[in-house]
Amino acid sequence: MDTEAVRARLLRRREELHRRESGAKADLRHESDPLSADFAEQVTQRESDEVLDAISESAREELRQIQAALRRLDAGHYTSCAVCGEPIEEGRLAAVPYTDRCRSCADGERSGPAHRR
Ligand SMILES: [Zn+2]
Numbered sequence: 001m002d003t004e005a006v007r008a009r010l011l012r013r014r015e016e017l018h019r020r021e022s023g024a025k026a027d028l029r030h031e032s033d034p035l036s037a038d039f040a041e042q043v044t045q046r047e048s049d050e051v052l053d054a055i056s057e058s059a060r061e062e063l064r065q066i067q068a069a070l071r072r073l074d075a076g077h078y079t080s081c082a083v084c085g086e087p088i089e090e091g092r093l094a095a096v097p098y099t100d101r102c103r104s105c106a107d108g109e110r111s112g113p114a115h116r117r
Protein backbone atom coordinates (compact mmCIF):
# COMPACT_ATOMS: atom_id res chain seq x y z
CA MET A 1 0.00 0.00 0.00
CA ASP A 2 1.35 3.37 -1.08
CA THR A 3 0.58 5.39 2.02
CA GLU A 4 2.08 8.56 0.57
CA ALA A 5 -0.37 8.44 -2.31
CA VAL A 6 -3.17 7.85 0.17
CA ARG A 7 -2.02 10.77 2.28
CA ALA A 8 -1.89 13.03 -0.79
CA ARG A 9 -5.38 11.96 -1.71
CA LEU A 10 -6.73 12.61 1.78
CA LEU A 11 -5.04 16.01 1.93
CA ARG A 12 -6.51 16.95 -1.44
CA ARG A 13 -9.96 15.94 -0.30
CA ARG A 14 -9.52 17.83 2.96
CA GLU A 15 -8.47 20.90 1.04
CA GLU A 16 -11.59 20.63 -1.08
CA LEU A 17 -13.80 20.39 1.96
CA HIS A 18 -12.04 23.29 3.62
CA ARG A 19 -12.48 25.38 0.53
CA ARG A 20 -16.19 24.68 0.73
CA GLU A 21 -16.03 25.48 4.41
CA SER A 22 -14.32 28.81 3.86
CA GLY A 23 -17.07 29.69 1.41
CA ALA A 24 -19.64 28.93 4.08
CA LYS A 25 -17.67 30.90 6.61
CA ALA A 26 -17.44 33.95 4.36
CA ASP A 27 -21.21 34.19 4.62
CA LEU A 28 -21.03 34.32 8.37
CA ARG A 29 -18.32 36.90 8.84
CA HIS A 30 -16.02 39.07 6.80
CA GLU A 31 -13.18 36.83 5.73
CA SER A 32 -10.18 38.73 4.50
CA ASP A 33 -7.22 36.37 4.79
CA PRO A 34 -6.97 34.36 1.59
CA LEU A 35 -5.81 30.79 1.65
CA SER A 36 -2.06 30.76 1.32
CA ALA A 37 0.43 28.16 0.26
CA ASP A 38 0.73 27.33 3.92
CA PHE A 39 -2.60 25.64 3.73
CA ALA A 40 -1.89 22.79 6.13
CA GLU A 41 -1.09 25.25 8.91
CA GLN A 42 -4.26 27.15 8.32
CA VAL A 43 -6.32 24.02 8.28
CA THR A 44 -5.14 23.22 11.78
CA GLN A 45 -5.91 26.71 12.98
CA ARG A 46 -9.31 26.69 11.39
CA GLU A 47 -10.56 23.61 13.11
CA SER A 48 -12.49 25.46 15.75
CA ASP A 49 -16.08 24.60 16.53
CA GLU A 50 -17.05 27.95 15.15
CA VAL A 51 -15.61 27.11 11.77
CA LEU A 52 -17.03 23.63 11.79
CA ASP A 53 -20.47 25.02 12.59
CA ALA A 54 -20.34 26.93 9.35
CA ILE A 55 -20.12 23.88 7.15
CA SER A 56 -22.65 21.24 6.50
CA GLU A 57 -22.97 18.27 8.77
CA SER A 58 -21.92 15.84 6.07
CA ALA A 59 -18.79 17.82 5.16
CA ARG A 60 -17.99 18.09 8.85
CA GLU A 61 -18.35 14.35 9.31
CA GLU A 62 -16.17 13.67 6.29
CA LEU A 63 -13.52 16.07 7.58
CA ARG A 64 -13.57 14.30 10.90
CA GLN A 65 -13.02 10.97 9.19
CA ILE A 66 -10.24 12.37 7.04
CA GLN A 67 -8.51 13.81 10.09
CA ALA A 68 -8.80 10.46 11.81
CA ALA A 69 -7.44 8.68 8.73
CA LEU A 70 -4.46 11.05 8.61
CA ARG A 71 -3.79 10.35 12.28
CA ARG A 72 -3.96 6.63 11.61
CA LEU A 73 -1.53 7.08 8.72
CA ASP A 74 0.87 8.92 11.03
CA ALA A 75 0.51 6.25 13.66
CA GLY A 76 1.14 3.52 11.12
CA HIS A 77 -2.12 1.63 11.54
CA TYR A 78 -4.07 3.12 8.69
CA THR A 79 -4.71 -0.28 7.13
CA SER A 80 -5.89 -1.98 10.32
CA CYS A 81 -9.58 -2.24 11.11
CA ALA A 82 -10.46 -0.18 14.17
CA VAL A 83 -12.97 -2.79 15.29
CA CYS A 84 -11.42 -6.22 14.71
CA GLY A 85 -7.78 -5.31 14.00
CA GLU A 86 -7.69 -7.24 10.75
CA PRO A 87 -6.20 -5.56 7.67
CA ILE A 88 -8.73 -3.50 5.73
CA GLU A 89 -9.14 -4.70 2.14
CA GLU A 90 -7.08 -2.60 -0.27
CA GLY A 91 -9.99 -2.25 -2.67
CA ARG A 92 -12.11 -0.90 0.15
CA LEU A 93 -9.48 1.67 1.13
CA ALA A 94 -9.25 2.71 -2.49
CA ALA A 95 -13.00 3.26 -2.61
CA VAL A 96 -13.34 4.84 0.84
CA PRO A 97 -9.89 6.20 1.74
CA TYR A 98 -10.96 7.44 5.18
CA THR A 99 -12.61 4.27 6.37
CA ASP A 100 -11.37 2.71 9.61
CA ARG A 101 -13.27 -0.53 9.21
CA CYS A 102 -12.84 -3.65 7.19
CA ARG A 103 -15.67 -4.68 4.96
CA SER A 104 -17.24 -7.18 7.35
CA CYS A 105 -17.20 -4.74 10.29
CA ALA A 106 -18.72 -2.00 8.15
CA ASP A 107 -21.37 -4.41 6.90
CA GLY A 108 -22.01 -5.68 10.39
CA GLU A 109 -22.59 -2.14 11.56
CA ARG A 110 -25.21 -1.56 8.91
CA SER A 111 -27.09 -4.79 9.32
CA GLY A 112 -26.87 -5.57 13.01
CA PRO A 113 -24.28 -6.34 15.68
CA ALA A 114 -20.70 -5.66 14.61
CA HIS A 115 -18.63 -8.61 13.52
CA ARG A 116 -15.99 -9.30 16.14
CA ARG A 117 -13.36 -11.95 16.48
ZN1 LIG B 1 -13.00 -5.41 11.06
